[in-house]
Amino acid sequence: MVGYAFMGRVHSQAWRSVAAVFDVPRPAMAVLSGRSAERTAEAADTLGWAAVETDWKRLIERDDVQIVDICTPGDSHAEIAIAALAAGKHVICEKPLANTVAEAEAMTAAAKEAAARGVRSMVAFNYRRVPAIALARRFVAEGRLGEIRHVRAQYLQDWIVDPEFPLVWRLQKDKAGSGALGDIGAHIIDTAQFIVGRNLTGVTALTETFVKERPLAEGSSGLVGQGGGGEKGEVTVDDAALFIGRFEGGALASFEATRFATGRKNALRIEINGSAGSLSFDFEAMNELWFYDAAESDAGFRRVLVTESDHPYVGAWWPPGHGLGYEHTFVHEVKDFLEAIAAGTDPTPSFEDGLQVQRVLAAVEESAAAGSRFTSVED
Template sequence: MGSSKVRVGMIGYQFMGKAHSHAYRDLPFYFDKEVEPVMQAIAGRNEENVRQAAEKMGWNSYETDWRRLIERDDIDLIDIVTPNNTHEEIAVAAAEAGKHVICEKPLSLTVEQAERMAEAVERNKVVHMISHNYRFVPAVAYAKRLIEEGRLGEIYHMRATYLQDWIMDPAFPLVWRLSKEVSGTGALGDIGAHSIDLARFLVGDIAEVVSTMKTFIKERPAAEASGGLSGMGSKDKVGNVEVDDTSAFLAHFENGAVGVFEATRFAGGNRNGNRFEINGSKGSVRWDMENMNNLDVYFHDDETGLQGFRKIHCTEEEHPYAGAYWPAGHIIGYEHTFINLLAELMDGIKEGFSPSPNFVDGVKNQQILAAIVKSAETRQWITVGGR
């Protein structure tokens, strides 16, 4: 029996557009799903660029107006990979048109926007997800299983860092990820949001936070041509940097655990240092995205003399998602995290539910981001979700 099709319309086509396009193309190769994606159309403002992107990435057609894409009868799912300040308008319009929605993180600029997005998808009964792809690393999903099974006991600590260094040069231009109007925050919302989502996924909801945020380089060349991660700077125009270069915060989880978090784009030598360690009464786990197939595991009841972290290579059938790929020991990469995420989305569309992380998670994550910003401004502990 053949699979039914989900016709995808993607808005945006740069870094995340490439990652999502690759995942749609390869998903049927690795996963046998009763619902499979069809790369129906892509939308972008520059006709020449979007036409080239459609041809290169395998989309059947293109539009230069995202509204036209949403209006099309041959689109079932809208994929939003545009800058943060556009998410609300597009997602609400898609939901009102009865389209399923997947949106890049963070969900929006503010809690209020996120709540309106969540209300729209729930009211229109469409399937929705937010693209926190790191939940779908086999090693991370296996860590979640160990925690749920009680193998680590009562959780005491989570410490997480997300360290990058790509904007350390003062001559790097003011791309949209460094614009408060477009992105909302800097390192906090761009990469810290991933650590926050992993914390909620692995440990539980966060009750309160206290934070500090700092901008090291307060002026940069204006961007004359740019994407989110690269651009050409003006020789005679500068702009003010209004977002954080680094953000650090402490967290109290609702279950009593304590969290320590750091997100920075000024950690020289770290290209994508997404890492965490979780300590419990019976054991610990730690993970590093730059060695994403490995999970370090420690159990307190190992015999004296053999205690210590052991390295688990999470490429076996027992590890979530790994069985869809290669024989044990044959590693997968960053791009496969998106395939795994979209495989869950296809199941959700078939069964009529919204897999986690979805817009409900997006709202909760946005509440934590807002509390972190408020804490840095007031220099006080802030309750998550408070107004």
């Protein structure tokens, strides 16, 4: 695994737990890679990795490594993933797949070439593995919503409302690619397209950076050392991105990603209206899926507690009503990845799926830069 910050920690939990819950081989947690020898060793000890490397290139050379899990910021994804695939390692890569469409295209090409050699790759859109979201997809696929008319998706957070919050790497375009758009907007784009089974075809967008300068962050960026003494740096990414648009098949989209929704902590919300029914979901209550079936008498949105044994992923865990948490989406993710490797099939979401999301992100940025002009998502 490359990287041991937030994503590295939660991925480690997943690798550690997966074989105790699902019927997959127990993965050996071989090597953790990070730039600082000392801090990487400390993290490996805490998180349960057997060895450490300070250069990811050494990690992908090792014979005891079959899978490379990329948990670094987006600017390094392409280089690491392409090298790992070339070295014959299966790759699971955090989202967004890359910081640009060009990088994502290169990665997708590498993934296709590797797949021909039996080397698998997956982009880690973990929210697909929320049981309620997997159930939502099942409902749409079964036709229980009829023809889809509206997809309303929001990803609302509030962790940078305070203008004194520092200029961490996620607020720097060179590291993160974009702001709320790529970080959390990417999730709702992928999740919505996953549930509906269709892609966005065009968008009209607005983006905004509410707080344009922030205190330099200590230790979290290349800016470190320049800072101190209350110096500020420019925020080079969006704080919020909104777009409306159209899906294949004619459904209307209304999307919003923001880090300025005071009081919303991790509100990935999706509401879908079809001719026969509707769905509603909010990750802040992740074990619930709300479903409206227009065919029933005395209809109403019903709160399906997605903890039954016949719900996706859930049967392997606890009895009904004993809910899951955020980390379990990653357990499901690596379980599906391990199963695909064992079965010799290509897991989803593929790098190509990640590329498609990247193209939507690019269309949003292009539209926002061009007076909100309606912009097609390029194939």
